[in-house]
Amino acid sequence: MARTKQRMLDAGVDMLMITDPANMNYLTGYDAWSFYVHQMLIVMLDEEQPIWVGRGQDASAAEYTTWLDGGHIIPYGDHYVQSAVRHPMDFVCDLLKERKRDKQTIAVELDAYYFTARSYMQLTQGLPDAKFKDGTNMVNWVRIIKSDQEISYIKKAAEISEKAMHVAFETINEGVRECDVVAAISHAQIRGTEDFGGDYPSIVPLLPTGEKTSAAHLTWTDDRFKHGDPAIIELAGCYRRYHSPLARTVVIGQPNDDMKYVSDVVVEGINAVLDAVKPGISCEELEIIWRQVIERRGIKKESRMGYSMGLNYPPDWGEHTASLRPGDRTILEPNMTFHLIPGIWMDNMGVEISESFLVTETGCKVLADFPRELYVKPNIRLA
Amino acid sequence: MARTKQRMLDAGVDMLMITDPANMNYLTGYDAWSFYVHQMLIVMLDEEQPIWVGRGQDASAAEYTTWLDGGHIIPYGDHYVQSAVRHPMDFVCDLLKERKRDKQTIAVELDAYYFTARSYMQLTQGLPDAKFKDGTNMVNWVRIIKSDQEISYIKKAAEISEKAMHVAFETINEGVRECDVVAAISHAQIRGTEDFGGDYPSIVPLLPTGEKTSAAHLTWTDDRFKHGDPAIIELAGCYRRYHSPLARTVVIGQPNDDMKYVSDVVVEGINAVLDAVKPGISCEELEIIWRQVIERRGIKKESRMGYSMGLNYPPDWGEHTASLRPGDRTILEPNMTFHLIPGIWMDNMGVEISESFLVTETGCKVLADFPRELYVKPNIRLA
Known part of the structure; x- marks a missing residue:
């Protein structure tokens, strides 16, 4: 007030x-x-x-x-x-x-x-x-700058996002309906953990599949996943209206070379940005770091690659303040929270791998602990 | 067009x-x-x-x-x-x-x-x-007047609403967390049936409990249900963005006399309205029938008791056209669809029992097939 x-x-x-x-x-x-x-x-x-x-x-x-x-x-x-x-x-x-x-x-x-x-x-x-x-x-x-209580809420939301993404990866498979994967995700989001329950995220799980991975904000159908299908899973955990979003891309069967290449570049770009995050750097400087990585690898992206997030209601978990994009001179400060989502959408495919992070006194803390990679199902490490 | x-x-x-x-x-x-x-x-x-x-x-x-x-x-x-x-x-x-x-x-x-x-x-x-x-x-x-295809979608949504309400009744119990009940409801809503999947409803499940049943649009917490708690469950099935909403009130243990009395009156009022629905009657005439029933029983209600519904996106499944309330002279026609929700909210408690209906050539068809009564848990008929 x-x-x-x-x-x-x-x-x-x-x-x-x-x-x-x-x-x-x-x-x-x-x-x-x-x-x-x-x-x-x-x-x-x-x-x-x-x-x-x-x-x-x-x-x-x-x-x-x-x-x-x-x-x-x-x-x-x-x-x-x-x-x-x-x-x-x-x-x-x-x-x-x-x-x-x-x-x-x-x-x-x-x-x-x-x-x-x-x-x-x-x-x-x-x-x-x-x-x-x-x-x-x-x-x-x-x-835009969160209190300690708000950060504790966002961390709880991040725990929920991990659980929900695990459930998504476990559930998705050849022959499974898209709606059954999302039902399991939604259950995990609202159930939360043994210690605390989840709230409704401001955006429902997004699940574009196949060549529709080129369309960022599609929801789901009752089609069944086929061998070779890629799918993007974008979701958030939510605790008392505070969010921690997370996106991953999964392929059922063998990813094609484009998918592998783009995923590698996205992960490299994310790592470079996360390494650079610290108080004092500006939003547009972070975007330049990302752009340099991907352009060196021959990929262009026009849209913003992240935004401030936290408390919200449908239809958005973004905060409508700072965006990681050219021209945004907002200076990062401790206790800001961002969703870093450098999605790449091409004509017939898209890749989304994202992280939510908290700006700390010296750098940043990635909120959800989840493997940062293109996920291939069946995953031999789990088999 | x-x-x-x-x-x-x-x-x-x-x-x-x-x-x-x-x-x-x-x-x-x-x-x-x-x-x-x-x-x-x-x-x-x-x-x-x-x-x-x-x-x-x-x-x-x-x-x-x-x-x-x-x-x-x-x-x-x-x-x-x-x-x-x-x-x-x-x-x-x-x-x-x-x-x-x-x-x-x-x-x-x-x-x-x-x-x-x-x-x-x-x-x-x-x-x-x-x-x-x-x-x-x-x-x-x-x-406001639906095509046959739209009605087939709404009927599918009604099937989903029945399933979700059954799951809610099965799950709710003393010692269970509110979030776990809603997680189960949401799972049922999105999973749909064996034959078709569900879409996201435009409103998340509403679950006011205890004396908070007086607050119509509360969502849920991770509190555990206690013996004696009433709870309102308002939800919708959704199929391809088309809705069929349904609300019921449940009491864990023995309902008090007020709760029983109000529920009986609401059911009597709903029955009288449903008996009167037919092409040619107006929205305000239906409201008068309801009001006469409840006032005879000593209950007053100021808010509207229903509205046209169908296709929508968050934050509402209502259509913002006809409302069942004084002054609304919209004439009912075949293939209109309404949510009849004469909620009664008092100082320390509320009761919601609702039905969605389709106006037919000669009367109406109630969309979901679900017992129209105050539900008491444990229910001896299921035991």
Whole structure:
């Protein structure tokens, strides 16, 4: 809250309206699958507690999960829900007028998933005397450096990601349906460990197979794996909304030469980047190290090769702040966490091998302990 | 496409920009977890094929999953992704200017989840000669009456929902962790049946327990169930993005009198509504039938008690069109599908028992075949 208010002060705003569920959770603990209706957290510079505004039937979730007192949990009536004639933001406008807060400078998260164009129109029309500024990612940037508690959550998530990837490798095989592999992965993700349970990851397991490995974000079908099929498995462990993503590529049978070559280059690039990570280096410098490795080996990649990650809700576990790509001059600091995912997608195949890492005082710690290589099934070392 | 274009014609628009992933899927088949970056389908009244615009690395997913030819799949560069200095909608503006489409009347889905305020600002600023209209739910209303193929998908989803609820009932017990119950549910949802696999539901299993049953949209923890705990289980089966939701309430041990009473009333109310469903009746008339039953028994409920459902992506399986509530005069027609979920949430407890149904020529067909009652565990009939 203090660091958020400092950013508000620097930006010259009296009030910040937060609709990003991760930011709502970060500041208050609020945690429920209620972001499919409009809801909001209003942070006022001059008040200790923010105000939660949401649907009536979700007010008790705010009571159970946040540190806010009852007076700061303000539900709107159900007739505002998905209505063609009234909008929850009208309720917010009325609330601010009632409290004589309608002439202030208000930051809104203009490019957050659940802040629709209609929400903004209703606010600007309903509060004609207010001044609006862009507060996109204002809290996200506060979140980029994790507390020790957050890191302990992410480490638990990493343990879950290891278990889930092991289950994926054990399950995948010739003749097995894609959906049965993902069912086993999902079971492992949610079960967690003996000591702690898992939460739902913000992205379901991705499992492009065969030549569809060239399509990064496909999910799964009920087709059966065939001999020779490659498959990409991208998943995350999640603990209390904190993620640790992990991707690997597997081939059932013998990988072709392209697949082997690209995998080797990707692993070499990842190793070079991980060796270079330390406080003080910038995101774009890390990307250059990666690019030099792969270009020397004749491979080009246009897309970003990593991003800050941690706390989030569907549809993304990325934090929308720093990206490992050209032009991003964010300087790495201890307790930042990144997903390093230099996926290579070609016309008829793709390779993804990734690591999530924590920036330490002197370098980095890779979060999941999992062999960094193209996995071939059946794996003779396991046989 | 034809019915969408008819609605565009009626609304006086040349072009419809679609960002709702369910509407993109409905019109083209597009199916990938790529809605965490900006993407869009542009339907032009005078062109047979719509244009898919999305991130470069997702273009191959469009090739694999849609009926569009390559010329209608237009990727933007990765430097537009989550950038503070450029926005994917700038790319869309340039595209329309290039094609001399920048002076047309354009409908946008102003209140769709992934159409942000920033998206709308970039479009209106980048296309100053275009005229913008609200196209929220334009395609959703086309979707409200399902084809036979869609109904066959929803029936498969219903089979999965039965299996998942059976697994939930078998697994839940004193001493079991909540996460382990949900892991089993999720496994059943994704595994599907021997004959067909399951897809990811747009909402994860909801599992409020104990007095938290008063909070409708809580997910789960790793706490262990105690003797006497009630729990609400709300889940859906999903097949190829089509849903069939189902909710039940379970008590471990003996239910208290309130829980028994409320459950009986809810079941009585559901039965009365299902008896009344037929083509020609309106949504609000169904709600009145429900309300009369429960008020006679001394229970009040403010929130809507059902909604149209079917095809969707996170964060919702509802369709955002017809709701069973006061003031909704939508007339039921054959091949509409609803989730009838008259949840009752009180101060310290809640009861959810729901059914999904298909409107038929003469009445309705309940989609899942599952005992409609408060479930008490251990259940002597199963013992």
